[in-house]
Amino acid sequence: MKKILVLMILLMVLPAYAANDFNNMGNLREYEVQSSLGGGTMKIVQSFKVVNNLDEPIIPGRAKMILFNAIEPKNIYVNIGGSTINVQPTKDELGRNVIYYDIWQPVLKEQPLSVRIEFDTDSFVQKGLLFKELSMTMGQPDIRIEDLTFSIVVPSNYYVTYTNPRPASIDGNKVSFFFPKLDVDKEVTVNVEYSFIPLPLLPVHGYWLYMIIIFIALLVLLYNLIRKTRHYKKLSLDYEIKKLKSINKLSEELNKL
Numbered sequence: 001m002k003k004i005l006v007l008m009i010l011l012m013v014l015p016a017y018a019a020n021d022f023n024n025m026g027n028l029r030e031y032e033v034q035s036s037l038g039g040g041t042m043k044i045v046q047s048f049k050v051v052n053n054l055d056e057p058i059i060p061g062r063a064k065m066i067l068f069n070a071i072e073p074k075n076i077y078v079n080i081g082g083s084t085i086n087v088q089p090t091k092d093e094l095g096r097n098v099i100y101y102d103i104w105q106p107v108l109k110e111q112p113l114s115v116r117i118e119f120d121t122d123s124f125v126q127k128g129l130l131f132k133e134l135s136m137t138m139g140q141p142d143i144r145i146e147d148l149t150f151s152i153v154v155p156s157n158y159y160v161t162y163t164n165p166r167p168a169s170i171d172g173n174k175v176s177f178f179f180p181k182l183d184v185d186k187e188v189t190v191n192v193e194y195s196f197i198p199l200p201l202l203p204v205h206g207y208w209l210y211m212i213i214i215f216i217a218l219l220v221l222l223y224n225l226i227r228k229t230r231h232y233k234k235l236s237l238d239y240e241i242k243k244l245k246s247i248n249k250l251s252e253e254l255n256k257l
Contacts, residue, residue, distance in 0.1 A: 139187025
């Protein structure tokens, strides 16, 4: 009861800052995003810490997470400071799905607040014959982000063949990107191509390399076909010349008789 009373007093005394105000007082750090691919679905997990840069406690208030790539979230799980809350996605003015979450807990300078958001969504991987590609965008936060790690886990029987930008690390089927900071209203996009073919990380798209190899193979095949055709024509011409010479020689011998 005493804890509840203290919290009620804090909520009455401390102002609830808007996100734009909070940017001058705090930020999000150790922000980790992990997208795991499996079958026709994806599981996206985002975890971060809300940091207070002031000496006095602050209450961040309402924040939002914009979902790009036409993500339709399902089974949303939000945990703020150890407490699970129920949220439902809504649409913003641009028609994008947005998850709003409220942080009414006082955040102390020496005690960052941990937040974890999880949800499932249908996969939007672009599928090809030999290669698959995933392009994901994250950003336009209303609170500045520092130390952003963006990871994508492809199925265990696949290999990462190309990424843009270059990854910070590749650990088996997990590829990670690191961004020192992400300012308000900015965004980052990562592209990951993967294949069941055990190829190393390539400097270009694997399907580009595949098309180049096919094109070179067709050129070689065409060259050999033209070469063989010319060879057969030469053999045929030589035969006709020999045949003509034989006829001429026979004609000369007949004339002598």
